[in-house]
Amino acid sequence: MADEQVLPTLPKTPFNGASKRAWAQANAPPPSVSTSSDPAVFSSDDDPALEAYESARRHKRRYVGTWYEQHAALSSDSAMGDHSSSPFVRSSPIVCRPLRRKAGARQQKREFRKLDSGIFMGGPDSTDTEGDVPTPYTPKFFASPAQLKISPRSQPQLSEAEAVARERIKRCVENGTQEVDLSDLGLNSISTETIAPIADIEPIPVVVKGVSFRQADPDIKIYLYNNNLKDFPSSLVNIEPLTFLTLRNNDLTEIPTCIGKLKNLKTLNLAQNKLRYLPAEILRLMGDEGKLVMLHTASNPWWMAEKVSFEAATTNCGPNPLIRTPVEFLGSDGRIYSRFRLPLFGDLAESTGSLELEVEDPTELEMPQDVSYREQDDNRLLNPKGARSLFEYALKTLTQLPEPELEEVNYWLEVDEGYPDVREALNQAAEAHRRGGLTCSVCNRGMVVPLTRWVEFKAPAATKLDRELLIPFLKVGCSWKCVPACQSRS
Amino acid sequence: MSDSKYITLISYDGFEFVVLREAALVSETIGAMLRGPFREAQTGRCEFGEIRGPVLEKVVEYFHYHYANRNQTDVPDMDIPVDICLELLMAADFLGLDSKPQMRDIS
Known part of the structure; x- marks a missing residue:
């Protein structure tokens, strides 16, 4: 607007000499606000003049802007005429201005309707704009449920x-x-x-007379x-x-x-x-x-300790013998590096008979021979209480995610296909977390992936050692140094 | 340059991190990059086309955490922010920052 560029001269007001009417007519101020949004419009029925009621449609006054500025906007019909000749202007001190001068009355009317109702109903000639709406941006980790193919969790039927x-x-x-x-x-x-x-x-609680009350x-x-x-x-x-x-x-x-x-x-x-x-x-x-x-613990298909080694173990050791299997050494991705492997855990449900487990001489401990340690492994693999690997820290954070988010992460790993090891490690860690987490049997530290596993046989109930009464207990360690202590042969 | 005490790691969005060489050698991948006849070995600058700046920053933090605690016991766990944990897991896998030994070559 040109008149915004230079400061306007001070207008003549009734207080500095101009006649009141002349001032009012000459100085219809510009639309109140020059903000980008549409001005507020309201209508009023405050003109009591009879002419207003004669025509079929009553003319309500329209005001632009705030009430204290009081610029009545002419309705579209009266906007056609010159406002000095309009009866409204003469009969009231309020300065009337059409909202938009020289615009087609029809077009104006339509616009007013929009402003008035605030609800756009979409007329017959309105075009369908749905197709133009850009699809909302979805970040990579938050796929839509349709993409995820997660079936809605069925409400478990109460049996x-x-x-x-x-x-x-x-x-x-x-x-x-x-x-x-x-x-x-x-x-x-x-x-x-x-x-x-x-x-x-x-x-x-049982309340007895004479005995002081105690919450059991x-x-x-x-x-x-x-x-x-x-x-x-x-x-x-x-x-x-x-x-x-x-x-x-x-x-x-x-x-x-x-x-x-x-x-x-x-x-x-x-x-x-x-x-x-x-x-x-x-x-x-x-x-x-x-x-x-x-x-x-009776009548379970327990893993059994192999007989020969068992006898060797019991005769060589003291009153509280340590009977255990060899130690299984794993990497943080779940890969087994030792020759000894515990039977697969997943297949347990199918077979029913008890299984014999090889038992190691407790005085020996077989570390994997065909692996070489990098210098930096000393810490991550062989320092029981030292810093863990970044892989494990990230895995720990991931397993603590709520279930639906974990499913999403799994989905993205599946899509990526390039990380089978990572997915496998995550699955195992999440499963362990679901079962209550793992604690190192040696140093009592929480962990996400076991790096050693072995089974110790104990007879908790019996005083006399009997092979049939030995119960296998699965132990896990958080580093390759977290292994059962070797008993020296006495 | 190649025998400088520090090396520079560059994320794919252009962030550069100057790291103590000894600390960064925790990563087997970076070690191989710096040892071989590669450009990285000559310039001491390693570019990672798949690792974002915030993730590489956490990796660098881990390098120093690991370096500072290399002979310690009872080390407090490092906290990983949830929003980058998956990327960090993959970066750790790529950089060889997991605990597993190498199978020895039978030769």
Whole structure:
């Protein structure tokens, strides 16, 4: 606008001599604001003149801008005329200005409608602009669900057995019963939602006259025997006061490492399952960290220690012999570098018979011979408590992602195809994390990928050593130096 | 230049990081780049066409973290920001920053 460039001269106002009407007519100020957005428009019916009511359509006054500026905009019809001759101008001190002079009345009208309603209905002549809308930018890691091909997680149907279980748990919570009997229900699985309320059970204290009131510590017992559970219900470990747990006669193939969280557990019955080994966490619970005293393990297809070596081990060592398999050495990508390999974990469910495991002379330890260590490996591979590899740190962060994001990451790795090792490592680490994480059996440090694995055979229940009573415990180490201590031959 | 104490790592978006050579040698890949008859060995400048600036920055941080803690025990874990962890995992795989030994050549 040209008049913005030079400062305008001070206008004549009624206060400095000009007549009021002449001033008002001559100095219709420019539209109030020169911002880029459209000016506010409002209409008013404040003109009481009779002429306004004579015509079929009433003319409402339109104002542009704020109310205190009071520039009434003429409606499109009256905009055609000269405003000095308009009756509105004469009858009121308000200066009238058309919103847009010399514009076609029709076009103006259409524009006003848009401004007025604020809702664009899309008339018959409006073109479909949907095709022109640019597709929103999606960053690489956040693909649309359609791209991801993740089927929407089906809402798990509540089985009849689980409904009964829920009902029983509800009753226990209401009555303060600490013995939760979920036996003989034919449960195939049991969800977190069903189990979570058990943690809320609070015993009703017995009040005896003359004895000072004491809130009893909760002491929860869960009976899950004679069911068909295939996986250990991991949400059980969140019930801190659990002292008694029986899972007798189920189809469990593995006990997750998170069982180590049950620090108050005193009795654990795992008889008549399909277990091959137990996590080393159970040994910790039986030691200083927990209170576990009773462990029932009968009738499981345990890994067995090979007889010959077993006898050698028992005769050579002291009263508490260490009977173990050779150590399996792995890289952080899950590749095995040692000659000894533990039987594949995935195939366990299929075979039912017990499996003989080679047992090593405990005085020897076989490190992989056909590998060479780089100088920089000294730290990452051979320093148990030193800095880990960047690969492991990144893996650790990834495994702690929530499940849907982890699925996305997996999807992108799958698309990329160039990183089969990385994907495999991530899968294993995520699986370990889901099962409660791994702790080094030697230095007690948390880790994401085991670098050593071996099985130790212990007979926790028996006083007399018997090959049949030995239970295999899987131990893991966080570096190649995290291996069982060698016992010297005495 | 080639026997300088420092080397320069360049991300694909043009960020340059000057790193202590000894610290960067943790990476097997960088070691091979600097040892062989390559241009990198002569100029001491390694370009990574696949690693973004923020990721390479974290890698460099790891070099120094590892270098500072090389003979220590009870080292605190390094924190990895979530937004770059996948890229970092792949970069670590590429640079050989994982814990696995080399199979010895039978010859």
